[in-house]
Amino acid sequence: MLIMKKSTKINIVKHLSVIILFIVTSLLFFSPVIKGKKIFQQDIMLYDGMAKELRDFREKNGEETYWINNAFSGMPTFQLGAKFPHNYIKKLDLSLRFLPRPADYIFLYLLCFYILCLSLKVEYRLAVLGSLAFAFSTYLIIIIGVGHNAKAHAIGYMPLVIAGIITVFKRKYFLGFILSTIALGLQFSANHFQMTYYLMFMVIILGLYYLIDHYKRNELRSFIKSILILFGALFLSISMNASVLMSTYEYSKESQRGKSELTINPDGKEKDNITSGLSKEYITQYSYGKFEILNLFIPRIMGGASTEKLDRNSSFYKALKDSEYAKYSNEIIKNSPTYWGNQPGVAAPAYLGITVFFLFVFSIFLTHGREKKWILTAIFISLLLSFGKNLEFLTDFFIDYFPYYDKFRAVTSIQVIVELCVPLLAIIGLHRFFKNDGENHLKYLYYTIISFIVLLLLLYFGKEYLNFSGLGDKGLDEVFLSALVIDRKEMYDSDLFRTLIYISVVFGILFLYLKKIIKKNITIISIGLIIMIDLISFSKNYVNDENFVEAARVEQPFDNDYIYNELEKDKSDYRVFDKRNQVVASYFSKSVYGYSAVKLKSYDDVLNFYFLTNRDNSNVLSMLNTKYIIGNEFEFNTLTSGSAWFIKTLEKVPNRNEEILALETLDFRNKAISKDLEPKNYILDNSSYVELLEKSSNHVKYKINNNNDGFVVFSEIFYPYGWVSTIDGMETPHHRVNYILRGMQVPNGEHIIEFRFDPQVVKTSSKISLASTSIFILLIVLFGYLKFRKV
Secondary structure (H helix, E strand, O other), X not given: OHHHHHHHHHHHHHHHHHHHHHHHHHHHHOHHHHHOOEXXXXXXXXXXXXXXXXXXXXXXXXXXXXXXXXXXXXXEOOOOOOOOOOOHHHHHHHHHOOOOOOHHHXXXXXXXXXXXXXXXXXXXXXHHHHXXXXXXXXXXXXXXXXXXXXXXXXXXXXXXXXXXHHHHHOOOHHHHHHHHHHHHHHHHHOOOHHHHHHHHHHHHHHHHHHHHHHHHOOOHHHHHHHHXXXXXXXXXXXXXXXXHHHHHHHHHOOEOOOOOOOOEXXXXXXXXXXXXXXXXXXXXXXXXXXXXXXXXXXXXXXXXXXXXXXXXXXXXXXXXXXXXXXXXXXXXXXXXXXXXXXXXXXXXXXXXXXXXXXXXXXXXXXXXXXXXXHHHHHHHHHHHXXXXXXXXXXXXXXXXXXXXXXXXXXXXXXXXHHXXXXXXXXXXXXXXXXXXXXXXXXXXXXXXXXXXXXXXXHHHHOHHHOOXXXXXXXXXXXXXXXXXXXXXXXXXXXXXXXXXXXXXXXXXXXXXXXXXXXXXXXXXXXXXXXXXXXXXXXXXXXXXXXHEEOHHHHHOOOOOOHHHHHHOOOOXXXXXXXXXXXXXXXXXXXXXXXXXXXXXHHHHHHHHHHOOOOOOOHHXXXXXXXXXXXXXXXXXXXXXXXXXXXXXXXXXXXOHHHHHHHHHOOOOOXXXXXXXXXXXXOOOOOOOEEEEEEEEXXXXXXXXXXXXXEEEEEEEEOOOOOEEEEEOOEEOOOEEEXXXXXXXXXXXXXXXXXXXXXXXXXHHHHHHHHHHHHHHHHHHHHHHHHHHHHO
């Protein structure tokens, strides 16, 4: 017993030491955060413009609003960082991410992968090595640099989910249940359902291999028990995140990820096919080229990023110096278009590290059994799906037949599975390498180095069959393109040589260990150093100290110009259309535009028809109460609708196609159109008026008067859930008119009309979150008591 206590104490100290190492490593990689600086992320800056009203409301009122008016003329905040009552799993998530951003995401990568390695019985030193290999792969760093925080957040918890599932299948039911429930709960709380969806692919593949394994060993009862426990964990984790999941589900039906009622395109032509999600073109806009997957371990084989820094010895620089752009040459070469793949653009290659990839290939020879099979299967499927339109038959099959696959864009993102699985198998193989000094190890090491050398030779001598020109070269001057092709070939050769150096070094280290020239500790440390030098030095080309700025610059990302200073003096209700920068408009005012990939579908339709085509949008802008139009000149719109108005005629249209097309010429001051309401005429007189009394994010109040029954159109966006409308305190329904606005039948006389956004989904889901969290805690206490009472 004394020996067991001592062993437990040693293990605790060991793991705490590892956690401290991870904290220090995370802070050192993003060292400017120690000085109080913050990373400047383009996507987060745009998000801040959208979320400004939400944060201001929260700070001013000490409560939450689930609707904002500063972007897209109004939309829910469910995907803008809304906070929900009783969301305790989110509090746990925030506790784990205690380091300053973005060091918190690196720490999450490291910690969760470490736990995954431990669940597979990998020695803790090798688990640290695997964690470093996973955390510093270029893709996981670059998504932080560009501001895909939710994606990084969700990826960080992926290894933890796999660890929980494996723990259950290893018959550690109590620990596995707790770990799986928490891990899945944290995964859902990250609120990036595309990453969670891809994680599901891994889980299904893992489960199938465990099923096969249990069947062969005649242990199906144990498998069923594990599955029941995991489904219990899944149910509780979903329930603890009920607020996020239920609100997202409700909103998704009305967002641009949902089904449109339109059967025509903005040009008026019939749609080829009508889907309930995103278009195939949008989904596959970013599709990996088959040759391009080599950049997983030869990073600049296709030129690296869309913009790479070239030096003054480059052919591109010399071509610039001899051209009309000579005076800009020093700046241009810092952002040279060296990438020659067929994606619209890449911020950096998805580089896993050649050392890690060498160990991965070595591990394919070394390892056998279930882990190897499910990992390789997951890698193979994810690579095929990442090809998108370059492997059309498979992509079409998934879009057509796999539920929700058509809700996500950028199919290349599925390579997150590769990002996780390659270092995982590499470390599993390395663990086996040190555990069993088999006579075949040297033979497998030779197989690995020979495989890489043959590949490098094929790539070197086969480059004459490559054209080194891609999608981004269209319209590029022939002189510049010729110069770029020369530079791209040099980068190609350089990276082949770089790869050869790294594989030679790691081969040498493992060879010396097998020949008993160096010890295990020296081998592990040496490999660790090579991995870190390889990955960190490359990743630092794309995310480094230059990405950090003073905290004030991040906290207030936009500068107020004289126009918005003037607009602040206008206290009336209005919107602006800023042609220069719509996110700035959302930050300082109330904009008809904004920045979001999940805007309302109906509003997105109007944007596509009237803002992204040559169709006249002046009538739509006026209908949306757009008082100011800002471009090269400052324009005051005298035709603006105001906040609300009585109409004379309500006209029924046969379908949504007619409804949206009619907006271009609709006399909206006198007539409203609707697919859903019956036609009717109304009598107005000089006493008729609508007066806006109050307006905040989630509440609007009007005073109206009319001697006859009437119909009021409100320049507010219609959303079918959550808005409660009343007349003199009595709940009264409102309707969708003019494709995107609200309208209401009103009785004669003077009345008070109010709209409050009080979504029932938040109330219901919050109660579910509270109940499920309580049940989970009670189960831990109960089963923990029963388990340890037996000891």
